Structures are given as structure tokens and as C-alpha cells.
Amino acid sequence: MTILRSPRLADGSGRGIPDATVARLPVYLRALNSLAEQGVLSCASNELAEQAGVNPAKLRKDLSYLGSYGTRGVGYDVEYLRYQIAREMGQTQDWDVVIVGVGNLGSALSAYQGFSARGIRVAALVDADPQRVGTVVSDIVVSSVDELEAIVAERKIAIGVIATPGTAAQEVADRLVAAGITSILNFAPAIVQVPDGVDVRKVDLSIELQILAYHEQRKTGTTSTTSKEVIA
Amino acid sequence: MTILRSPRLADGSGRGIPDATVARLPVYLRALNSLAEQGVLSCASNELAEQAGVNPAKLRKDLSYLGSYGTRGVGYDVEYLRYQIAREMGQTQDWDVVIVGVGNLGSALSAYQGFSARGIRVAALVDADPQRVGTVVSDIVVSSVDELEAIVAERKIAIGVIATPGTAAQEVADRLVAAGITSILNFAPAIVQVPDGVDVRKVDLSIELQILAYHEQRKTGTTSTTSKEVIA
DNA sequence: GTCTGTGAATTCATTCACAGCC
DNA sequence: GGCTGTGAATGAATTCACAGAC
Incomplete structure (x- = not known):
């Protein structure tokens, strides 16, 4: 993680x-x-x-x-x-973040109350889908992913959030790094490779549930002793 | 976490x-x-x-x-x-989950592709807001939180997901536990207390960003040596 | 020669238990 | 007496390094 x-x-x-x-x-x-x-x-x-x-x-x-x-x-x-x-923790200053990908999750993140109280400011939203560019989400106009570098530079953004499908994650990470970002929070279901000096944290919703399911399985006695076959 | x-x-x-x-x-x-x-x-x-x-x-x-x-x-x-x-991991069977709270995050979760491939099935959505009860989100009719116990029992739900505001989290956790659930994934910004035998995992979006901000601060040389004062 | 599987060594994290200060 | 701060003790996780199977 x-x-x-x-x-x-x-x-x-x-x-x-x-x-x-x-x-x-x-x-x-x-x-x-x-x-x-x-x-x-x-x-x-x-x-x-x-x-x-x-x-x-x-x-x-x-x-x-x-x-x-x-x-x-x-x-x-x-x-x-x-x-x-x-x-x-560095909360005496505000940290600007850019969220890449304004699907369900990206929208939920941009609407998340409680960032502001913790020194986090969603400074920009970008998306690759032309249909979404120009729409307004949580009072922010969605920009094209093509403008990513310019936005990062101009707004002095330090942290990037990846909320795209897994297939786009590596490319987005590469572009964030190229734009000079050194901290990434990755919600996409994919491992991204980044150069030394760049921090990546990963949150994967289905992994968290799978971990719970594992423990649940052990509790409810579905004890898979070596070769017990599929049940449902 | x-x-x-x-x-x-x-x-x-x-x-x-x-x-x-x-x-x-x-x-x-x-x-x-x-x-x-x-x-x-x-x-x-x-x-x-x-x-x-x-x-x-x-x-x-x-x-x-x-x-x-x-x-x-x-x-x-x-x-x-x-x-x-x-x-x-117990993926030879499907695990049914109930999501409590159908705000931005709950909706994003219920729409999340990729649960089904990992043995996770969103079996029910519940919300406390009467305005939302009866609406359809990701092909599921939202039920009232009052029916939580009945739903859990009837559908043999093993895992509960809390996607409510922080203030409601403990009450929801209590009700999930009372309904017999022993695995909880908590997205609400609050620590919930549960009895022994119940597993809770917590995902906090702003905490992840705060951790990144801490490391970012150290990288960018805002080295707060004991008593260096606020900069921005 | 290649690559797994694993004890041993190391690093990291948690907990204990108590000295030191209020 | 009460509660913090912290060395020392324990426990977990990671990494090393190599014996053993192919």
C-alpha cells in the first residue's frame, strides 16, 4: 500500500x-x-x-x-x-493537489469536505475525455489532461491524485512526474513505476475488501485445508 | 489504517x-x-x-x-x-457487501468496476436520507437504513462498508455489528469502536494526502528545525 | 546454469515497565 | 498519587544469501 x-x-x-x-x-x-x-x-x-x-x-x-x-x-x-x-505534518501551509480523472471517484474526491481543514486544497481537475472538459465539478472547471504540465507549473501543485481507470494510470503518473510532481496518490487499480525521489501511495478499494473477505473466511470456518473444492 | x-x-x-x-x-x-x-x-x-x-x-x-x-x-x-x-483469499466464493451511505463516495463505490472480478458483490445500498431511499444507484434500489438488520440477515451479508459522514459512523457500526456483521470497511473520517471479533479496516482519503504532504515538506526543504515559523 | 524456498540476520515497530517530574 | 517520556525487551516484517530442485 x-x-x-x-x-x-x-x-x-x-x-x-x-x-x-x-x-x-x-x-x-x-x-x-x-x-x-x-x-x-x-x-x-x-x-x-x-x-x-x-x-x-x-x-x-x-x-x-x-x-x-x-x-x-x-x-x-x-x-x-x-x-x-x-x-x-506541514499543515501550517496549504498543499495544492490536482486530481486526474473526473469519473465517479474523482468527483467524490473533489467534493470531499474536510480536505480544507487539513491543509489540502483541490486546485485543479483534469480529464482525458473531451466530453468532460469544460464541465464544472465541485465549483472547478475541468481542464484537459493536455494542460496538465502547464497547470502544475502555474499553480505550483505538489501532489497529484490518479483517479483514472487502471489502464491510464502509468501514463498519467509519467506525465505527473514529467511535470515535476514528486508525490502521487494512486486510486487506480494498477501499480505505477516511478523514479527514485517520487513518493507513491496506493489506495485500492477492492484490495481492502479482499483483505476483509480473507479474515471473514477464516472466522466463518470455511477453513480451506489444502484441497477443499469450490463451494459456491 | x-x-x-x-x-x-x-x-x-x-x-x-x-x-x-x-x-x-x-x-x-x-x-x-x-x-x-x-x-x-x-x-x-x-x-x-x-x-x-x-x-x-x-x-x-x-x-x-x-x-x-x-x-x-x-x-x-x-x-x-x-x-x-x-x-x-476466499475468492472461490462471492462475498456480499452492503454499502451504508449513498453520497458521492458511496455512489462511486457502488459503481466501481472490478469488484465482481474479485469476488465482491454489492448486494445492497442503504441510506438514512428519505430523499435517497427508493432512488436507483448503479442498478440497485436504495433502501432505508431502518431495514439494515433485515437486509443483512436475508441476504447473508458478511461485510459492511461505511460511507457516511463521520458523525454517523459509530452508530452505523453499532447497527452493523448488532445485525451480525463482523467485517467493516470504514471510509468515514472517524475511529469506530467495535467489540472483539469484529474486524475494521479504515481508509481515510485526507490522511493519505496528509502523509504525502509530510514527505513533500521534507523533500522541498521546508525543514522545520524546532522553531522555524510559519511561511505561508 | 537457473530460479525457488527458506533459515539466519537485520531492520523496523510495538509493548513493557519504570525512573523522573509534577 | 498521577502521568509523561523512554530505555530495554519483545515481536513482526524485510532482506540476505545460499542450499537444493530442475
């Missing part, structure tokens, strides 16, 4: 947070926002961990990679911690 | 495949299907690994958990391996 180098201590700044921790920080952020909305000013690792669905020791270790932002005997100041995590 | 117990050797059948491997098997399956379509009959671990975007040693170790389905000095028979993985 992830293809990323892990630069633990590989750069000058010396920070280097484990990948697994980075993947959880947004979850903590969400939990903190929710607490803040409820007017909670301070919380202990237990409470925050429960909100986030993780074990408290893991939460504390994760936070320890950022610094010592809690108070022993007391807990964490909700607003202060929220700010520190947001800063570490 | 995942909350699952790992039952390595915890059951009678003695199989027990690592979670990380289970998550990759569908990827291999996809790569094998693609090779089969191209008329390839046999392939070595290197080729398959490249298609799947993993290191060849990892691929071989993953496959070794299923059994010895390759031939030394030769490689793997595409069709045979494909069948073995499909069987292990």
Missing part, C-alpha cells in the same frame, strides 16, 4: 520520524480537533489514545519523536499539541 | 499467514491476472515482483506461506498460482 523510503536520520535537520508514526499523526490530529470542539483543554495519553484507537504507550512513543510536549502528572494541552503536530 | 488481530497459528487449520502478506496477496493476484491476459503462461519471481512493485525475495517468502507452488529453475505457472492465491 506504500512505497516510500524511510529517511530516519538521513537529513541535516536530524528529525526523522518513523513511517508508522507519521501515518498515525493525522489520526491524533483528528482526535485532538474533536476534543477541542468539545471544549476539552487538556487530556491524558489514555483518553487521547482511546479516541484515536491505539494503545497509550504507542501514542506516547509516537509523540516523543516530536519532542516533549506533555506535562508529567498532568497530560497534554490540547491546543498546544494540536499545533505542534500540525506544524510537523 | 488497520485494526486487526493477527491469528498466526491460532486456529485449528494451522495455516496462519502474516497480515503484511495477506495485504499483498491481492496485488499479486492482480499482477497475475494481467500476465494471464497477455498470454503469459509462466513467470519467474523477478518478473512478478516487478509487476507487483515489491522486492523478489519478499514475493517468494510471501508465496512460501501458502505452499510450494513454484518450480525451481523455472518459476511459477501463472494460472495455477493465480488459482491458489484466489482460493487462499
